Amino acid sequence: MKYLVVMLFLTFSLSLLSQNKIESFHFKSVAISPGLFLGQNTGGFSLGAETGFAYKNNLFTISATLGGELNVLGGDSESFSAVSLLYGRSLLLNKNLTLDTFLGAGYFSYKYNSDYDNPGYERSNTVGFPVSIRLRYQLSDNFSLGIKGEEYFNSLKLLFNTGIVVQWNFKKRKR
Numbered sequence: 001m002k003y004l005v006v007m008l009f010l011t012f013s014l015s016l017l018s019q020n021k022i023e024s025f026h027f028k029s030v031a032i033s034p035g036l037f038l039g040q041n042t043g044g045f046s047l048g049a050e051t052g053f054a055y056k057n058n059l060f061t062i063s064a065t066l067g068g069e070l071n072v073l074g075g076d077s078e079s080f081s082a083v084s085l086l087y088g089r090s091l092l093l094n095k096n097l098t099l100d101t102f103l104g105a106g107y108f109s110y111k112y113n114s115d116y117d118n119p120g121y122e123r124s125n126t127v128g129f130p131v132s133i134r135l136r137y138q139l140s141d142n143f144s145l146g147i148k149g150e151e152y153f154n155s156l157k158l159l160f161n162t163g164i165v166v167q168w169n170f171k172k173r174k175r
Helices: 002-018
Strands: 025-039 042-055 058-068 079-092 097-113 121-138 143-153 159-169
Touching: 025 058, 042 159, 058 097, 058 159, 079 121, 097 143, 121 159
Parallel strands: none
Antiparallel strands: 025 042, 025 159, 042 058, 058 079, 079 097, 097 121, 121 143, 143 159
């Protein structure tokens, strides 16, 4: 919950900043990304949310991602959460197809069972460095759909996250 509050605060602050007359800095998009994550001996479902801003040809994104194993028959499950600030660029491949690449830094938290003989969960936190690539198809002026691949580099557990991206794009305001 605290990750959501931080993300909303940063989004609100940056959207107020984007209303000032700063050269071409503007609110660009919001996106959700349901998907799957894979790690060393683990895997499960993930859900990400992003808010994007643009300045000239540069993209800045605030991202929050949660993921966890789904154990139907019980047993230990592992989960993670990440909040990141990303820098990226966008490459228009044709009229409707766009390739976005990002890299960044952020907070990474991982929850796991530390001892199989004495069940109990332990949470570890560290700095993470996500690298992300997306291929999006522009379905309308404001809506795009695509796929993404994302790797979280950190000292706890390397995770690969993949899934679909549902993105709502905002037009730059005319002055």
